[in-house]
Amino acid sequence: MARVCNEGFDKEAIKHQRDFYSIAYTQNIVSGRWKFLILWYLKENTRRFHEIKLFLNNISQGSLTKQLRELEQDGVIERVVYPEVPPRVEYSLSPKGKALLPMLELMRAFGDQFGEQVE
Template sequence: MSKICKDGFDREYVKEQREVYGIAYTQNALSGRWKYLILWFLKPTERRYSEIKAFLWNISQGSLTKQLRELEADGLISRKVYPEVPPRVEYSLTSKGEELIPIIDLMEEFGKKFGEHVD
């Protein structure tokens, strides 16, 4: 349905599909198995790479790095490198990323309501 190239959405698609562009844009920004959970985990505070990796214990280092880079490229998270030895890197939500938190919260509530209950 959505025509996405390496530079974003095809202009013709945007013109022809204005009514669904917003959904397609949001879906594209959140596409990736782990992005929802990364954003949720960053919700309360900034986190170091090792904290995110520990939270998502079964993600490969390559996948986590890719997901973080994509979230940063889309302007949803920021990456701050501290000039220390060894270097310390922290990730946090941007204001754009914070705008997605109500959607993530709704997803959490939906899952609690309709997902399997774990005792």
């Protein structure tokens, strides 16, 4: 099994277990309690921080900030700050983030099929 070190993935693991690396790479990007839901919420529209916070009403401001920063660092979302007072910040999916949408759609379909039905 490939080992992940502080600097990233072991080079030999990438070379000899590419399929494992690919799955682990994707998992590292989307791991986090709220990331899937943030991506799903951004799939059609650019959103402001407050809108995302309202959508995920149980998330703390600190957790949301952390998740958004990680998604931005991984190149999955884009953050635009407008030079206004107070500053306006908007988030949207990057092309890399849009490439994750088919996976999210499969997750939605799985949940539709096997998740609890609410009446």
